[in-house]
Amino acid sequence: MSRVVAIIDGEHYPPVVRDALAALSAQHEVVAAVFAGGTEKVAADANMAAYGVPVLCGASPEAALAAAIDRHAPDEVVDLSDEPVLSSADRFRLASVALGRGVLYRGADFRLSPADTSAATRTPTLAIAGTGKRVGKTAVSAHAARTFTAAGHDVVVLAMGRGGPEQPDIIRGDLVAPTTADLLALARAGVHAASDNYEEAVMARVTTVGCRRCGGGLAGAVFFSNVVEGAALADGLGRDLLILEGSGSAIPPVHADATVLVVGAAQGPGYVTDYLGPLRIRSADLVVVSGAEAPVASPERVAETLAAVRDLAPGVPIIPVVFRPRPLEPVDGRRVFFATTAPPVLLPALIAHLEAEHGCEVVAASSHLSDRLRLSADLAEAAGTFDMLLTELKAAAIDVVAEVGDAAGVPTVLCDNTPLSEDATDLEEALRGVAALALVRGRERFRDATR
Numbered sequence: 001m002s003r004v005v006a007i008i009d010g011e012h013y014p015p016v017v018r019d020a021l022a023a024l025s026a027q028h029e030v031v032a033a034v035f036a037g038g039t040e041k042v043a044a045d046a047n048m049a050a051y052g053v054p055v056l057c058g059a060s061p062e063a064a065l066a067a068a069i070d071r072h073a074p075d076e077v078v079d080l081s082d083e084p085v086l087s088s089a090d091r092f093r094l095a096s097v098a099l100g101r102g103v104l105y106r107g108a109d110f111r112l113s114p115a116d117t118s119a120a121t122r123t124p125t126l127a128i129a130g131t132g133k134r135v136g137k138t139a140v141s142a143h144a145a146r147t148f149t150a151a152g153h154d155v156v157v158l159a160m161g162r163g164g165p166e167q168p169d170i171i172r173g174d175l176v177a178p179t180t181a182d183l184l185a186l187a188r189a190g191v192h193a194a195s196d197n198y199e200e201a202v203m204a205r206v207t208t209v210g211c212r213r214c215g216g217g218l219a220g221a222v223f224f225s226n227v228v229e230g231a232a233l234a235d236g237l238g239r240d241l242l243i244l245e246g247s248g249s250a251i252p253p254v255h256a257d258a259t260v261l262v263v264g265a266a267q268g269p270g271y272v273t274d275y276l277g278p279l280r281i282r283s284a285d286l287v288v289v290s291g292a293e294a295p296v297a298s299p300e301r302v303a304e305t306l307a308a309v310r311d312l313a314p315g316v317p318i319i320p321v322v323f324r325p326r327p328l329e330p331v332d333g334r335r336v337f338f339a340t341t342a343p344p345v346l347l348p349a350l351i352a353h354l355e356a357e358h359g360c361e362v363v364a365a366s367s368h369l370s371d372r373l374r375l376s377a378d379l380a381e382a383a384g385t386f387d388m389l390l391t392e393l394k395a396a397a398i399d400v401v402a403e404v405g406d407a408a409g410v411p412t413v414l415c416d417n418t419p420l421s422e423d424a425t426d427l428e429e430a431l432r433g434v435a436a437l438a439l440v441r442g443r444e445r446f447r448d449a450t451r
């Protein structure tokens with residue numbers, strides 16, 4: 001029989017709750033209950049022994065549930081409460097507590113399961129996850145890989161994406177980085193040549209393993225993927241550290257020894273505090289708040305997001321960052337068409353950076369890299385004005401931008417997005433710290449598994 005902790009409240013008459021617990025006990029071992037509040041039918045000083053199971057109360061329902069799970073090690077939490085004691089928002093906060101401890105959370109008509117990360121590698125792992133698409137996970141991951149390599153670590157990156165390969169694919173970016181021509185040939189062969197594994201190999205010059213996934217759950221699980229097979233392939237390479245890069249808000253179904261979470265400042269504090277945001281925040285060892293600049297996000301919104309993270313995860317390092325383009329080849333003196341996935345409001349700042357720091361003239365730009373029709377229209381409108389194309393390696397970078405360049409006899413240069421700290425925090429030092437944590441935890445985990 002599975003072990004259950006029930007959530008109960010004082011809006012239900014105690015005999016009704018006892019009957020519900022008895023019915024639950026017919027199929028499960030009810031090891032404890034958490035009293036979530038409510039005094040309509042129960043006095044504030046009620047004798048909790050009347051419920052027939054150990055009842056835990058706490059400063060908040062979340063604190064009581066955390067204590068109950070830690071003390072009784074249930075297989076699942078069954079919510080027997082209701083409005084008005086627990087709102088839908090309250091239940092998501094309780095679910096974050098349960099799922100964060102690997103425990104299923106269910107009620108009358110819902111069931112929330114923790115993401116399955118039981119697959120484990122011998123290689124220590126560092127996950128780089130996000131709260132959604134286009135928050136800069138791959139840019140942070142590539143920057144982390146470069147930082148770790150510079151510190152003397154031998155790194156492999158496992159990237160999963162919506163357009164990843166049918167079979168996990170190794171790219172030796174540490175030996176030979178794919179060129180634009182190489183990527184164009186792959187795209188013409190039907191490969192998504194702007195997938196994250198190619199971007200990592202090109203931008204970080206490390207070995208990557210590309211995987212695919214489809215479907216993402218509320219807690220970060222994937223419906224389908226070949227990531228477990230990809231992790232086994234990466235594990236067999238004998239590297240020091242395996243970086244597990246998420247996709248959108250989905251996380252790789254592999255055990256992570258430490259986690260970097262990337263939160264988009266433009267998403268606002270709701271992505272931190274609402275639904276299963278607390279689950280993601282509390283799982284992180286380092287939080288990067290990306291796009292932390294106006295007009296993408298107002299100073300007030302950035303401050304609110306940072307405060308929400310600090311409230312949920314006190315003591316966890318938090319770094320606000322912005323991204324700036326870094327061409328991989330010289331572009332000085334060239335008339336450039338720049339393609340990006342950045343929001344239109346950020347284009348002036350990116351253009352100014354390119355012209356001031358890299359010496360080119362940006363004659364046209366498009367923020368429609370992820371919209372093939374509008375990107376094609378932007379390129380057509382600017383035809384004849386540029387002698388170089390500059391693009392991030394994302395979305396339609398190869399099968400649209402590079403194809404246009406090839407047809408026009410114009411070179412296409414790929415562009416990295418470099419994260420820059422917006423406060424006094426040293427991003428590289430923080431990344432080295434979380435890598436050290438992953439290495440220690442991973443080695444301890446492997447020693448424990450082989451005893």
